[in-house]
Amino acid sequence: MRSFSGRDILSLKGFEREEYFRVFQVAEALAPIARDRRNTDLLASKTLVTAFYQPSTRTRLATEAAMHRLGGHVTGFSDAKMTRAGDFYQESIKDTVHMLEFYGDVIAMRHFQQGAPAEAARWSSVPVINCGDGWGEHPTQVLTDMYTILKEKGRLDGLTFLLIGDMRMRTMHSISYAMSQFDIQAAYVSPPDMSLTDEFKKELDGLNLRYREVEHVEQAIAEADVLYMEPVVQPDYTKSRDERSGDVGMTPANYQVTRALMRKAKPDSIILHSLPRMDELLEEVDYTRHARYWGEAFNGVVLRMALLALVLGKME
Numbered sequence: 557m558r559s560f561s562g563r564d565i566l567s568l569k570g571f572e573r574e575e576y577f578r579v580f581q582v583a584e585a586l587a588p589i590a591r592d593r594r595n596t597d598l599l600a601s602k603t604l605v606t607a608f609y610q611p612s613t614r615t616r617l618a619t620e621a622a623m624h625r626l627g628g629h630v631t632g633f634s635d636a637k638m639t640r641a642g643d644f645y646q647e648s649i650k651d652t653v654h655m656l657e658f659y660g661d662v663i664a665m666r667h668f669q670q671g672a673p674a675e676a677a678r679w680s681s682v683p684v685i686n687c688g689d690g691w692g693e694h695p696t697q698v699l700t701d702m703y704t705i706l707k708e709k710g711r712l713d714g715l716t717f718l719l720i721g722d723m724r725m726r727t728m729h730s731i732s733y734a735m736s737q738f739d740i741q742a743a744y745v746s747p748p749d750m751s752l753t754d755e756f757k758k759e760l761d762g763l764n765l766r767y768r769e770v771e772h773v774e775q776a777i778a779e780a781d782v783l784y785m786e787p788v789v790q791p792d793y794t795k796s797r798d799e800r801s802g803d804v805g806m807t808p809a810n811y812q813v814t815r816a817l818m819r820k821a822k823p824d825s826i827i828l829h830s831l832p833r834m835d836e837l838l839e840e841v842d843y844t845r846h847a848r849y850w851g852e853a854f855n856g857v858v859l860r861m862a863l864l865a866l867v868l869g870k871m872e
């Protein structure tokens with residue numbers, strides 16, 4: 557297995573099966589710190605720089621919380637408008653990163669341009685963690701998802717996933733790469749204009765992922781162990797900020813998960829959603845035995861504690 561020390565976490569493409577298990581093992585070792593609501597000193601000599609060019613509630617705050625739990629320091633920005641990258645100068649990723657690399661020991665970046673964290677990593681002497689890049693990928697979210705599934709189901713091999721929503725979404729790319737490392741079968745259901753691209757399907761074929769596309773949720777719900785959801789009423793992820801204006805439309809019933817639909821699901825199936833949600837996941841589902849998306853708030857901190865400890869070389 558490759559060492560994590562000093563490594564960028566940019567994509568789950570090429571992230572190997574053993575590496576998932578190593579990250580989950582470290583997460584389990586560090587979880588008691590977060591569970592007891594303690595802070596330790598494992599990363600007391602380290603600083604995290606958060607560079608968020610797009611809004612975030614979960615990813616930025618969970619990464620910062622993880623650093624605090626490990627006794628580290630945090631600096632950064634959550635709105636690029638307050639930096640030179642977001643004003644008259646439109647400062648480049650390269651020039652910005654040549655500064656940030658001396659302000660801390662690891663950079664967590666979210667950006668509206670696909671590939672921006674990879675561009676940052678080209679110029680950075682410290683590890684860069686991709687916290688979501690345009691429609692590209694969202695590795696830390698999907699590592700959290702897979703960790704949650706492992707904890708809930710006790711295994712990753714032998715499961716069937718039903719993926720519902722906008723397949724252009726960065727989580728859908730990362731989870732597809734993740735599924736390909738395990739004995740997982742996938743069924744994708746999306747509106748036709750949000751389906752898997754031919755180019756991405758070619759990639760999935762090359763990865764030997766066993767998947768099918770279905771038109772209706774009802775065609776796959778009965779076999780699913782995991783329902784993995786994203787909205788179909790979405791902002792434009794290529795923009796630094798997409799405000800809601802006027803009527804944004806409702807989610808068609810075929811891409812909605814309701815209490816009534818879950819009566820057709822396996823009794824022990826679980827639902828994950830990276831959040832935030834629109835009306836594709838009704839609040840009534842929160843009170844069913846299937847909902848696991850709130851538990852991801854805790855797991856998201858623990859998982860990022862593991863990643864930070866690994867890339868900063870404090871766990872091997």
Ligand code: CP
Nearest residue numbers: 612613614615830831
């Ligand atoms: N899951 C997720 O990426 O949420 P945020 O956009 O709030 O970070």
